[in-house]
Each structure stands twice: as C-alpha cells, then as structure tokens.
Amino acid sequence: MKPWHVLSNTVLLDCSPWLRVYREHVRLPNGHELDDYYRIDMPDWAQIFAVTEDGHVPMVRHYKHGAGVTSLELPAGYLDEGEAPDEAARRELLEETGLVADEWRALGSYFIDGNRGCGATHIFLARGARQVRAPQLEASEIMEQKRLTLAEVRAAWLGGTFKNLGTLGAVGLALAVLENDP
C-alpha cells in the first residue's frame, strides 16, 4: 500500500543512543493530513531461544524497571552500533548465560510499534548450546539464571508466565519451528 508523505519533521527530544522523539506533519494517500504524528527511534535488539545439548532452554529472570515487574525472559540485548543482529545474538547469549552454540537460525525481524516505531527485535534459534564460561554481567544487570525444559517453556508460555511481549512472540515461534523440525 502507498506510504505516507512526510511534509515536515521536528526533533523534539534527542537522548541518543537510547531514544529520539520527533513530530511529523504527514499527508496520507487519501489526502488527510496529521500535523502531530509522533515517532520514536530506539535501538534494535536481539533475542535468543537457545536449546542446550541436554534439551534445556536458558532464560534469565530479572526486575525490569520499564514495566516495574520481575520477568522471566529469553536472553536479549541491544545491538551495538554497527553490529549485525546475529553478532549481537551470539554476544548477548555469551554475556548473559556463558553459552555458545554452533547451529544458529534467524527467525525473522519484527517491529515493536507500528505507529511510533521503537525499533525492532531480531529473533534467533540456537541449537546445541553449551556452557563455556560464567555469565559476564554489567553492574546494571542483576539476573538469575534459569534452565527450563521445552515442556516447561511451553507450559509457561501458555500459562501466561512470560509478561514480556518480545519473549511471548519469540518463544511461541521457536517452539513451533522446533516441533516442525525436531
């Protein structure tokens, strides 16, 4: 379908690299105009659904201040500047869990907010994961390591345990891909 035409663009707030907010005056294909359409640039992030050699899925449990809740999630993190999504996925899996994996598969990239933007998440499935060192966390990262069986992950997913939309989307997709190609 036809994209919108941007008539003007005003940066309202620049807190790079974390976020940048701007207001656009846009004209839609039907001629309708909006002079206060807000968009937010935020960095992309990668999520990793890994399966260890003994069939467990590494997850992390941490307090997420943006949502104000403790959340059980897939390992995940922002792409560094210039970093490819798959590189970020390998780096974050190693940093947050101490695991590496040989068999990687990209499960797609998904935008966070169709109206505002807010970046995208890149989902990866990693099989044959194995521990090579301890997790290496920054001072701002306080998390518990968890290992769930695939059956436990599926039950948690269906039971509403995962409160993070990114984890919800990635877990469901990865489980279906594994069922089709066990």
Next chain:
Amino acid sequence: MKPWHVLSNTVLLDCSPWLRVYREHVRLPNGHELDDYYRIDMPDWAQIFAVTEDGHVPMVRHYKHGAGVTSLELPAGYLDEGEAPDEAARRELLEETGLVADEWRALGSYFIDGNRGCGATHIFLARGARQVRAPQLEASEIMEQKRLTLAEVRAAWLGGTFKNLGTLGAVGLALAVLENDP
C-alpha cells in the same frame, strides 16, 4: 526480585495522551546508580484474534508509518481513557471489521519494552464472530480487510509474513489455545 529505587524523576517531553518521556536517577538493589534512565509512558492497546462462524480470522492490512512498511495484522487499537481492555477489544473489532462475537477469552497482558515501558498490549480471543455492519474507520485509517483460514494464519505466522511483534505474539498464543481447546 527487588525493584529499583527512584531517587529523582524529570519529565523531558509530554505529548499526552500519546507519549510522555522522563529521565530517572535510580539506585539498583546492588547499590549501583544510573542517573540517566529513560522511561516512556504510552497508552495500552488491545488486539483481537477473532474466529468467524465459518472458521476465518479477520485481519487488516495497512501501511504502518512508525515502521515504514505495509503490514498484515490483527485488528487492534488503543484503549480510550478509562476504558477496560475487554471493552476496547470489542469496540476495535467492531470499528475495524464490523464484527461482533459472543464468546470472549482474555489471553493475558504483555508489556512492550522492559527497559523503557511503552505501554502494554492486551490479547483477546473471540469465537463465533459474525458480521453486523461495515467497518467504520477514521480518515487516518486506510486498511484492507482480509479473511484467512486458521491454516493460512498458521502458515503466515511461521513463514514470517507478520512483521508486527504484537501480531506475532498474539497469533502464536491464540493458535495454541485453539489447538488445545478446538
């Protein structure tokens, strides 16, 4: 796990009701402090995975300017002020597709961004949906109506057709709930 302690809070940008950005000075449970932690308040939204009496899933295809792409999605929309998630779901389904349904089930609420916030999405499954009128759209809503079979929805979900993380998460969950309780 222990929440973070907010030492101070500065509103940087207030574009209510669409978004409100603030910077916090926070102290973590391990004593580490961050003086530039950004949070974004945004309105919650509801998504509806409806199944019609003849087994089709109503979806909408529209250009999403935040992401800059045309996207096939579940009917969805912001909660009005003071509106409950299930009320918003019924209203949005009727507005965007002209359908009503008698059998509703809440599939949970999921936060969008664990670091920044950005609101939450509330996912609903509606069965026995039927057309009662034409869609009633605003001038800023330009969308095509689509009806997919459950098999087509599943193939699109696994095949990477859905680029919206919200649709990805809701579709996967709703399909699994339907498989468990056909």
